[in-house]
Amino acid sequence: ILNSGDSVTSSYVSVNILIAVGSVIMILGFLGCCGAMRESRCMLLLFFIGLLLILLLQVAAGVLGATFKSESERLLNETLYENIKLLSGADKEAEAFQKALIKFQKEFKCCGLVNGAADWGNNFQENYKSCECSSSSDACVMYEGKQVYEQ
Known part of the structure; x- marks a missing residue:
């Protein structure tokens, strides 16, 4: 619903990121499943490393989110006020x-x-x-x- 900048470009970026993250998680799940079925230490080790990387990225995102909370709120408020103008528009x-x-x-x-x-x-x-x-x-x-x- 919220627009900031070029809405078409930003929505495609979001979709592409979601597709990429979903694909990586699916591949990791397949790797873990195959590794468990074949009892392959290499596959299970890659699965573990992948899960560990995802955990580290989530922790980093949480820390960045907490660190830049005021900046995020400011950007959100700017976006909200830009979109309020659209409510009274007619184009x-x-x-x-x-x-x-x-x-x-x-x-x-x-x-x-x-x-x-x-x-x-x-x-x-x-x-x-x-x-x-x-x-x-x-x-x-x-x-x-x-x-x-x-x-």
Whole structure:
């Protein structure tokens, strides 16, 4: 849903990374299975080294994530504010983003990105149905005469 920079390029990069990681894990699993069936020390050693490398990469990613947490939050907030502009836009990119956010809001029972229903700007009246909630819920607020999710 979130766009930052060239959305087409960044989505392909993400997909390629996921495919590569999945392929490596599948090959490692096959190596471990074959090594166990054939009782091959070499295959099992390669399997162990592969799993150890994956563990080390996960630990490194966790440390980097903790170290650069404030930078990550800043980038996320910048991206959110860029995308808020798309909620009140009317071009094709804005409409595609709005459709994706409407699906997201319905699934997670929420409204808007940062400031709730106000993020929708001029487009709120035509898109409020995805933000609507039952009056019995504590998470609801009134916005422009409609009962919508607060967050």
